[in-house]
Amino acid sequence: MDVLEPLSYSPALLYAPLLVGSLCLVLNYVVYSRRVAQWRKSNIPFLTPSFLIGHKYFWGVGTNSATVVPLDRIYQENKDKDLVAFFIATMPVVLLRKPALIKQIFAKNFDEAFKTGFAVSHNDTITPHTLSQSPDKNVWKAQRNALSPMFVTTRFSGERFADIKNQITLTWTHVEETRLQGKPINIKEVAGIFFQDIISNSFLALDDNSYVEEGEFRKFLKSLVEPGWGRLLAVFSQMHLQGIPTLESLKFITQKHIESMRSLLQRQIKQRNQTGAQRNDLIDLLIKLKEQDQDGKLDSETDVTNEMLSLGLSFLLGGKISVAIVDIMVSFTIHLLSLNPEYQERIRREVEEVMEKHNTTEFTYEVVRDLHFLNQCLHESSRLYPSIPVISRVCTEDFTPAGTNYSFKKGELIIVDPYSIHRDPECFENPDVFDPDRFSPKSRDSKSVDAFLTFGKGPRKCPGGNVALLIASALIGSLLHKYEVRPHSHTRQMDASDFHPRSFANVHKDDVLVDVVPREIFAY
């Protein structure tokens, strides 16, 4: 074509996008109006959406602000309300503001709102059967019961503490080598390797050492949680399209993830059958499930059924992503401790006292389990930085929470924003101050217990929290036992403006680096 030849468009090409765009806007308007009318009738206070574009609050999400930033703004601007409804882009949601109402709906109205907001398309074969996503309450219950032995921290007692001990040694070696090279420690990376290698070695019998070569399980988790537009859109569409089949690329857990986990489990089951070892881990649990359910009907004894795979994923993803966010909790905690040396010193003293009590100079299950002040520090840091920005429920029936006149309709998406509640002075005094003592047994009262939402609320509350806290305590206790930790990359306390805009977890956007000084040297 001659470059100077004028471009000629067919009128259909020109008008089609305009027509489709206009139809979408009109449709949006109809949807908005109907939903607003429903909220009005249900006595649910709402923010009036602007004509055709919903609410502007969320426009910066993904580019310059994390999801909690607009949620926090709405939370702050509606101080006089128990709850407030609005649209995230075109998705209608009801944000609960008061801990008492959250407890009422998440616990007492569990039967009417048991589903999480992460709906799945029903033509999927795996995810509808996972613990955190199943729309069937019986499946959820069965999965939670079947997995319960995996969430017991005594699994790590006695000789089974060896996997944690081995990671402590590897971490000390890595930290010392990095220090001797004159470099700071990337604490999120260290925490990620520590936790994920322990999970892969203890529950899957993999022999991962991600300091030498990135482990298979760590790679798998990274592919799910690495911040980016794709992952952010996948979570949004999964919440918004409630059950409507979506494009493969818009799924949070894709077929590729599923098949790579299937082949990993298949390999480990085969190996276990060959060795006949008993480890009381996830592989043993899956083999037992297969023996009970299949009566030897499968072609191969290593076949991994969809049911086994769903159960495996339910645990390995910790509901959805919980297993992949323990490193976030640890890196925020170490950063806060680097800014507050007096609390580091209290942890060191506690480690020594507890070791003395147990007549040992080593880290054992009993020592780590008894580090109560360190546990308070973890709670306090996860209050300031709850890793999960939104906890959600979908109403499965119409209901009115007792003592209110709000009527929730079937299908309504309810959300809770732990970050804002945790920083509300009505729930926690001086909320921006890092004060681990507020979690001491004598300071804790029912008000702060109700308002603490890091691990969720009600029967769906995170069952893996204690495993996460135990492993996090082992890492932080052992690190502080050897080193004084000082801030390197961030010299002030972080807030939501430091969160990554394209992550669906509340993770800092830049690496958190700290310097370490060995205690012996520091003493002189």
Ligand code: HEM
């Ligand atoms: C810092 C670490 C963790 C945090 C902050 C966390 C937080 C959460 C939250 C907020 C929920 C949703 C609760 C709700 O909907 O009310 C959840 C669910 C869940 N978590 Fe965790 N979690 C963590 C670690 C873990 C670990 C290590 C595991 C597994 C070993 C795990 C397993 C689960 C499971 C299976 C669910 C789904 C429960 C259900 O739907 O019944 N979590 N977690």
